[in-house]
Amino acid sequence: MRVVWILSGGIALALGLAGIVLPLLPTTPFVLLAAFCFARSSPRLHGWLLGHRTFGPIIRNWAEHRAIPRAAKRVSILAMLAALGLSLALGLRWEVLAVQAVVLVVMGTFILTRPDGPAGSA
Secondary structure, eight states, X not given: OHHHHHHHHHHHHHHHHXXXXXXXXXXXXXXXXXXXXXXXXXXXXXXXXXXXXXXXHHHHHHHHHSOOOHHHHHHHHHHHHHHHHHHHHTTOOHHHHXXXXXXXXXXXXXXXXXXXXXXXXX
């Protein structure tokens, strides 16, 4: 079972890293999923992820406060708007745009309603 958790964590982390450059693929949920998987399989990988300069503070902020830093919220919302704008520019069918808009509004609402976390957090 340990191998399944490690593989799942690795896949989640890879998807999170891809999400940095792909507008429709979110980064933070996949990094959080990777931390969850690594916590159940590899203290070394979990510790590495928690100590990571970029991802560590986000993971700790979520684990301790169920919070998303304000800067991460801004980037997420801007990425969602850019993805919707790209879809409009590409002239996708209205049905696709409608589904995309609903999903983005739901996810945007979830993100914006999370607390920012303690002052000075990442």
